[in-house]
Amino acid sequence: MNIVIATDSFKGSASTFEVADSIEKGIKNLEPFASINKFPISDGGEGTVDALVAASNGKFIEKEVTNPLGEKVSGRLGLLENNIAVIAMAEASGLTLIKEDEKNPFKTTTYGTGELIKAALDLGVDEILIGIGGSATNDGGAGMAQALGVSLKDGNGDPIGFGAEALENLEVVDMTNIDNRIKGTKVTVFSDVVNPLCGLNGASYIYGPQKGASEEDVKWLDQLLYKYGGTLEKQLNMPVMNEKGSGAAGGLGAGLLAFCNAEIHSGVNKILEKTKLEDHIQNADVVITGEGKMDSQSVYGKAPIGVAKIAQKYNVPVIAIVGSEGSDIREVYKHGIDLVIDIINKPMDLKKAMENACELIEYAGEKAIRSFELKDKLLKWREPYEFI
Known part of the structure; x- marks a missing residue:
């Protein structure tokens, strides 16, 4: 068999x-001589690094990063053949990194995901694959951008802080100190959703509740992302709000499009292809x-x-x-x-x-x-x- x-x-x-x-063990209880081939797979969520490292005989690299609530944790990225790095945002900004009673989409940040991207850039890779499922965040990738050196400022020129709640004060997107290495690196995003950034089918309304948002919260979160997305489009001259997948991972899709010139693809199709x-x-x-x-x-x-x-x-x-x-x-x-x-x-x-x-x-x-x-x-x- x-x-x-x-x-x-x-x-x-x-x-x-x-x-x-575990499945293999159960099968062997009944069919000890069965021929079994195991493939870890993912749709872009927390198993992305495991799946692609296993498929390409790559290696794991540990990096201290910031979790969604600002605490230091150990995150992993994978180094694959052909000078490619793979990152799962869930390793740094995932829902599994915080307790049930700690869920707060107004405060959680994608800063740690930006730190993983910087770690990949430090390896001198030519391409970064990023799986963006399983997020605890709703900040539109603002934290990720901040970790890469982007300065998000209020009307007085002061930093706005972190998390979706800080987007209320956003007036200026300053790209002066962004890590220039990102401009020469191909960034491919794996996402299992096609939602836009805002609206009834957007990041906040569809995925906010599983991150701790109430019915009233999602309305305010949607407005915050609407302001954020509008600011990105106006100041960076880049349409991101209605792009397919821009609402993935609490809007991280939009942030990756805007700050990393990323391409978004179906996570499962790309991962199954590579395995x-x-x-x-x-x-x-x-x-x-x-x-x-x-x-x-x-x-x-x-x-x-x-x-x-x-x-x-x-x-x-x-x-x-x-x-x-x-x-x-x-x-x-x-x-x-x-x-x-x-x-x-x-x-x-x-x-x-x-x-x-x-x-x-x-x-x-x-x-x-x-x-x-x-x-x-x-x-x-x-x-x-x-x-x-």
Whole structure:
């Protein structure tokens, strides 16, 4: 049996490597001699560095950076072949870096992401790949720009400070001291969303609530980004507000377009392309993918759907193992997923599920193979009756 495991991380509980290893362990409980190929994947979120470093035999580099609330943490970037660096903004500015009761999209900053970009520039790379999923921020990439030397000033010429709340006072964007190395470096952004910066489909309204914003908060956050985006367009003569993906990661997409002359691409498509996953899927008997939560929103650029679309080309069945499934899960079955297995096998609270994620994923891996093998048993059961 030839099995491909291509899973995203389960945010906050298991990395892409841990998820794949746990599924493999479950499979081996039942099929110890199965041939298994594991591929960590991502849609641009926290598993981006892992996926691309593994695919290219690259290396990890540790860097002390600033987390969303201004505290120092250890972040990673990857150095790949062909003098390319890969960064996941979640490593420095991600939601998993702060506690639930610390969420505050008015105060969180992308400054640490800018520090990771500077670290990549220090390596002398020719290209930087940036995954921008899983953010805790709503500052439009202002903090990232500040870390690169951009001065954001109020009407008196004083620095405005950090976080979305500081954008209220923004009047001047001073590019005098920006790190000039960024101008000669190609910046490619991986994003799983196409939202514009502002409006009802923008960064604040769509993603603000998961970062701690109330219904009233999102209205004010949207206004702050509207002022910020308008200032960027006027002073830098660069249209960013309505570009696809400009609202990704709390508007970091817009900041990368404006300050780094970045190009935004579908995260999952680019990452799957670079991992050469298709070469292995076409010869597989079954593909097992997964993510922390699967629902109707998963069809919009999430990694497991990207995997399933490749498998569909070769008529390979796809089983998704997930931390939880939404009530609208039926939508994913229209996009190449054949079976969804939730790891929760008995009543338990979220905390316990996250603490025991690897054990639960292992059990689900065994269940996935039992389900796949059941297909062959059913076909054999039908054979005597096909001539009647």
